[in-house]
Amino acid sequence: MVIFERSKKNVLITPLGERLLQQARVILGDVEDFVSLAKSHEEALASEIRLGVIPTIGPFLLPQLLPELRRQYPKLKLFLKEELSAQLVQQLQQGQLDLILLALPYPLPELDSCSLFSDEFLLCLPPGHPLEKPAQVKQRQLRGENLLLLEEGHCLRDHALEACKLESADTNLVYQGTSLHTLVQMVANGLGVTLLPAMAVQGDVLGDTELSIRPFSNENVSREIGMAWRRSDPRREEYLLLAEFIKAHARSASSRPE
Numbered sequence: 001m002v003i004f005e006r007s008k009k010n011v012l013i014t015p016l017g018e019r020l021l022q023q024a025r026v027i028l029g030d031v032e033d034f035v036s037l038a039k040s041h042e043e044a045l046a047s048e049i050r051l052g053v054i055p056t057i058g059p060f061l062l063p064q065l066l067p068e069l070r071r072q073y074p075k076l077k078l079f080l081k082e083e084l085s086a087q088l089v090q091q092l093q094q095g096q097l098d099l100i101l102l103a104l105p106y107p108l109p110e111l112d113s114c115s116l117f118s119d120e121f122l123l124c125l126p127p128g129h130p131l132e133k134p135a136q137v138k139q140r141q142l143r144g145e146n147l148l149l150l151e152e153g154h155c156l157r158d159h160a161l162e163a164c165k166l167e168s169a170d171t172n173l174v175y176q177g178t179s180l181h182t183l184v185q186m187v188a189n190g191l192g193v194t195l196l197p198a199m200a201v202q203g204d205v206l207g208d209t210e211l212s213i214r215p216f217s218n219e220n221v222s223r224e225i226g227m228a229w230r231r232s233d234p235r236r237e238e239y240l241l242l243a244e245f246i247k248a249h250a251r252s253a254s255s256r257p258e
Contacts, residue, residue, distance in 0.1 A: 044238055046075035052088040052100040053080065056156045056180060057225060060203030061101070061250060068249055085155045092230060099239055103159055104226040112236065113228040114243050117250060120198040120222045121163050124187050125212040131193070136217040139164040146192030147171040148183050159223040160195040164216070180205050187211055197223065 053062065058080070069076065081088075081097060088100045089108065104115065123137055131137050142164060149157040152175065161167075174192055177183040183194045188209045196205060201213055227246075229239050 043075070044241055045073040048077045048079065049238075049242075050079045050081065050096070050098045052091060052097040053082055054085055054088065054102050054155070055082055056150075056154065056197060056200065057101055057103070058082050060197070060199045060205070061225075061246075063203070065246060065249055069245065072245070084153045086153065089228075092228065095230075098233065098235070099227060099229050099242070101225065101227055103155055104224040106155055108228050110231055111228045112231045113226050114240065116225045116227060116243060116246050118222045119225050121160055121195045121216065122198055122201055123214045123216065124184065124194045124196045124201075124206075125214060126187050126190050126193070127210050127212065129193065129212065131214060132212045134214070137214050138217055139166065139221065142166060142171055142193070145171050146174055148174045148177055148186050148192040148194040150177045150179075150183065151175050156197070156223070163221045163223060164195070181207075184209060184211065199225075 062080070066078075069078070081091070083091070085102050085106050088097065088102060089106070089111070091097045092100050092111065093109075101116075103119075104113070123131065123142075125131055131141060143166075147166075149160065151157075157175070172192075174186075177186060177194070180196060180200050183196070184205055184207070186192065187194050188211060196213070206213075227239065227243050229236065233239075
């Protein structure tokens with residue numbers, strides 16, 4: 001049985017090895033679900049939860065939630081992991097995480113999920129930009145602009161383009177940002193415009209810059225924030241309880257900043 005092909009330069013996994021790897025991930029997830037089942041008799045949100053969250057959500061949503069979450073559920077031990085969506089999904093499938101927060105839609109094979117709230121996209125402009133004049137902008141007005149977006153691997157880029165109904169040929173796309181804070185600084189340096197989630201703007205991602213924020217006239221320019229867990233995990237009811245907590249206490253991402 002050959003699992004790896006080895007040469008002097010590299011090591012490749014064989015088709016059989018790939019199937020074994022996929023099965024191993026399933027087994028690891030099942031082991032974690034077995035442990036969760038043993039703990040499921042305990043009171044709600046009173047044990048450990050390993051929560052994964054993407055970088056465009058975690059720094060802006062969690063600070064407003066965690067103090068009240070600790071107050072209401074003092075026995076809950078929440079371990080946080082920040083990664084891109086692909087890594088979070090894989091770690092969830094393997095049992096390394098119990099729950100993930102991410103932007104939807106996103107492929108979630110063999111996972112259950114629920115929607116939490118919508119997060120509006122806002123246009124971030126440098127001072128003096130022509131699109132500062134209108135109180136609201138339209139998606140078509142972005143055509144021809146230098147649009148700064150996050151680099152490969154960040155699902156926010158694809159969600160932003162989809163929400164604005166833009167094709168790659170519609171704008172001069174610049175995939176250089178490694179974080180939303182980086183994008184803000186690039187706009188401040190006159191390199192283009194960018195799309196920011198409302199939760200990030202509310203979370204002071206602009207800092208002390210003098211950038212302008214304009215909403216879109218179309219109310220559907222947004223992404224959906226959701227939660228996912230393994231379908232076999234017996235703590236589903238606990239996760240739904242946490243989802244209701246987030247819905248009730250998260251600052252509305254659809255509200256437009258003043």
